[in-house]
Amino acid sequence: MNDLMAAKAFDALGHASRVAVLRMLVQAGCNGLNVSQLREALDIPASTLAHHLKTLTDTGLVVQEKDGREIMSCACYEKIRQLNAFLMEDCCRGAFKESEEA
Template sequence: MTSTSPIARALAALGHDTRLQVYRLLVRAGHDGLNVGEIGSLLEMPASTLAHHLSSLVDAGLVIQERRGREVTNRADYDAMQRTLSYLTSECCSGVKLTHEDAA
């Protein structure tokens, strides 16, 4: 079995429209995060569907869940978001040089 990098897992999780929508909402919510009921209400999404997508985001390391009594607060992991963005932009505009062998 091959190991998937954290960046690849994060990008795969964000590659689904619903998960991207949930993640962007959590980013907007800030460090206070939102509970499942709040997310479901804001996105008009059933709790069962939402739980599946939140689980994928948690498994990808993009969302942190914290239990507070009977509620679970979900918040974006901003460090993971920054690592993903940094990976994507780390070599921005540095140029690409093809060798003669690469072009053949």
């Protein structure tokens, strides 16, 4: 991950509804949720939710797969881990990494 990739990911998370969508998908686990489940739980109009999901998928924070007639959305845990690692990489001049390894 580099500065540009991180900036795009944070830009995607620059809206409270997108943060809520991503948090809900993280909580849902690897199976994810379909669009209807997200829309009902978050009380977001379908067109607005589609816009938010597109923004999150464009940055790789969310992946979507078609399952029959449904579209399943899942958090991309690897991308989220990369973003977290990027932020913490130089934390406390490396003290964070060393204390985690102990």
